[in-house]
Amino acid sequence: MILIILLFFLSLVLTFWLVPRVLSRTSIGHFLHSRWRFIEECFHTHQFYKIPKFNQHMQQNQLFHRVVTYLNSLPSAGDLNSVNLFSCNNNPNEITLVINNDQVFPDVFLGSRVYWTLDNDCFVLKMRRKEKRRILSSYLQHVCKIADEIEQKGKEIKLYINAENEPERNGRWISTPFKHPATIDTAMIETDLKNKVKADLESFLKAKPYYHRLGRVWKRSYLLYGPSGTGKSSFIAGMAKFLCYDVYDVDMSKVTDDADLKLLLLQTTCKSMIVVEDLDRYMLEKSKSVSLSGILNFMDGIISSCGEERVMIFTVSNKEQVDPAVLRPGRIDFRIHFPFCDFSAFKNIANSHLGIKEHKLFPQVEEIFQTGASLTPAEIGEIMVSNRGSPTRALKTVINALNTHSGKTGTSHKAITHDPGHVSSGLPRGPRNLSQSGSIDGLVDAPSKLMHNGSSRSVEVDASDHSGTFCTENFHTGKELKNLYGLLKNRSRRRDGSVDFEGEGKVG
Numbered sequence: 001m002i003l004i005i006l007l008f009f010l011s012l013v014l015t016f017w018l019v020p021r022v023l024s025r026t027s028i029g030h031f032l033h034s035r036w037r038f039i040e041e042c043f044h045t046h047q048f049y050k051i052p053k054f055n056q057h058m059q060q061n062q063l064f065h066r067v068v069t070y071l072n073s074l075p076s077a078g079d080l081n082s083v084n085l086f087s088c089n090n091n092p093n094e095i096t097l098v099i100n101n102d103q104v105f106p107d108v109f110l111g112s113r114v115y116w117t118l119d120n121d122c123f124v125l126k127m128r129r130k131e132k133r134r135i136l137s138s139y140l141q142h143v144c145k146i147a148d149e150i151e152q153k154g155k156e157i158k159l160y161i162n163a164e165n166e167p168e169r170n171g172r173w174i175s176t177p178f179k180h181p182a183t184i185d186t187a188m189i190e191t192d193l194k195n196k197v198k199a200d201l202e203s204f205l206k207a208k209p210y211y212h213r214l215g216r217v218w219k220r221s222y223l224l225y226g227p228s229g230t231g232k233s234s235f236i237a238g239m240a241k242f243l244c245y246d247v248y249d250v251d252m253s254k255v256t257d258d259a260d261l262k263l264l265l266l267q268t269t270c271k272s273m274i275v276v277e278d279l280d281r282y283m284l285e286k287s288k289s290v291s292l293s294g295i296l297n298f299m300d301g302i303i304s305s306c307g308e309e310r311v312m313i314f315t316v317s318n319k320e321q322v323d324p325a326v327l328r329p330g331r332i333d334f335r336i337h338f339p340f341c342d343f344s345a346f347k348n349i350a351n352s353h354l355g356i357k358e359h360k361l362f363p364q365v366e367e368i369f370q371t372g373a374s375l376t377p378a379e380i381g382e383i384m385v386s387n388r389g390s391p392t393r394a395l396k397t398v399i400n401a402l403n404t405h406s407g408k409t410g411t412s413h414k415a416i417t418h419d420p421g422h423v424s425s426g427l428p429r430g431p432r433n434l435s436q437s438g439s440i441d442g443l444v445d446a447p448s449k450l451m452h453n454g455s456s457r458s459v460e461v462d463a464s465d466h467s468g469t470f471c472t473e474n475f476h477t478g479k480e481l482k483n484l485y486g487l488l489k490n491r492s493r494r495r496d497g498s499v500d501f502e503g504e505g506k507v508g
């Protein structure tokens with residue numbers, strides 16, 4: 001009796017556990033499954049649609065390529081018995097999978113099963129006749145949409161800059177591949193804020209029907225504001241890469257008049273990012289060639305409806321200096337503040353640049369931050385890059401630089417905010433005297449040590465002249481000298497009181 005019960009249980013286990021597992025993990029299961037599908041399909045009549053690679057004039061059929069991209073993206077692509085694998089010259093790491101002539105590629109859409117086969121240079125789509133009305137058109141739209149999204153993600157981004165307005169030039173934009181290494185994730189702003197921006201961009205990408213239902217142009221505008229060197233331009237690069245949009249960087253100094261600005265906009269493409277940097281500074285210029293009304297129309301005028309799916313980005317140091325009409329919703333939809341570094345931002349930079357999460361000097365750094373001292377992410381990053389061989393030396397250099405900012409008066413830059421008079425009176429955030437101690441001042445001091453070395457000018461900065469903690473660096477190129485100049489310029493901008501000291505990053 002016991003034996004019978006045991007045998008019964010054994011047969012149950014075999015039937016319901018072992019057999020399905022064996023079948024699902026071996027080719028027997030696959031074979032039986034496909035035979036069953038074949039038999040099932042025999043009871044239906046089918047409709048066939050051909051998608052040839054070329055038309056009668058031997059021009060490429062874009063739908064054919066979209067189908068290739070789409071089929072490649074399906075998870076079932078890997079289940080086929082045999083496929084051809086290709087990689088292209090442009091990107092050898094990208095493997096493309098192309099089905100064989102004799103392969104059947106199944107797909108499911110809205111609960112219906114469809115089949116793709118490749119017949120020489122022609123895809124054949126097979127679906128049940130009774131279902132074609134319900135799914136054919138929406139299925140093909142789905143194929144195109146997915147393929148376009150994939151292509152958009154994989155495409156090489158381009159940076160366009162507006163050239164001088166010369167009659168013989170064909171178009172106003174010159175392009176170059178955009179290879180900026182920054183991403184939204186590498187930006188030195190709060191993680192929450194990064195996630196908000198990503199979510200906002202993602203929802204914008206999907207919002208075409210929504211915008212159209214409202215009768216609005218499908219575009220979104222961002223204002224990035226904050227002092228120089230806080231990472232605004234790098235963030236723009238990250239946003240462009242996130243969207244996979246080409247970037248049109250408008251150099252306002254090359255725009256000849258309002259009409260020229262309109263023309264530039266007309267010559268941009270959809271799915272692009274239009275960037276105008278330092279708008280506040282441009283608007284303060286006395287002899288500017290574009291009027292306020294020209295800028296307002298560019299941002300949200302009738303002309304902005306020529307071309308869709310565009311993101312516009314404007315950067316300013318001080319948004320208070322910008323006409324409120326420029327900042328109204330529609331012209332600016334999302335504001336991102338780029339503040340000076342606080343201790344938490346400092347720790348992120350130390351982690352990314354030096355690979356340290358903790359250090360015995362951190363409490364000292366924190367203490368100085370609490371006095372209100374701070375540097376821009378660019379300044380801290382630069383010190384860390386220069387001293388990356390020694391975290392201790394890097395941190396000591398940061399401490400020196402922070403002390404130089406706040407130590408002597410104990411006044412924070414936040415305190416200065418409310419008293420613009422102080423800003424121009426040369427208090428802590430102003431440019432430091434060349435003879436002051438501190439590593440960055442060491443850099444500033446460098447021009448006095450310019451050395452002529454053949455055709456290249458070499459600037460040697462000697463640590464021992466100052467705090468003794470500064471990393472010795474040689475500056476050989478004009479670009480590096482320009483960086484030095486940039487640091488000087490950053491300081492003098494702060495003296496102008498043109499920066500916005502609002503404290504923590506926030507979304508407007």
Ligand SMILES: Nc1ncnc2c1ncn2[C@@H]1O[C@H](COP(=O)(O)OP(=O)(O)OP(=O)(O)O)[C@@H](O)[C@H]1O
Nearest residue numbers: 186187188227228229230231232233234377378381
């Ligand atoms: N995540 C980062 N980590 C380290 N350095 C960074 C980071 N982001 C930007 N930087 C550096 O900081 C410097 C300033 O960045 P960026 O040019 O983006 O600032 P900005 O706010 O646009 O300045 P400006 O207003 O002067 O144009 C650059 O040299 C850049 O390489």
Ligand SMILES: [Mg+2]
Nearest residue numbers: 232233234277
């Ligand atoms: Mg910038």
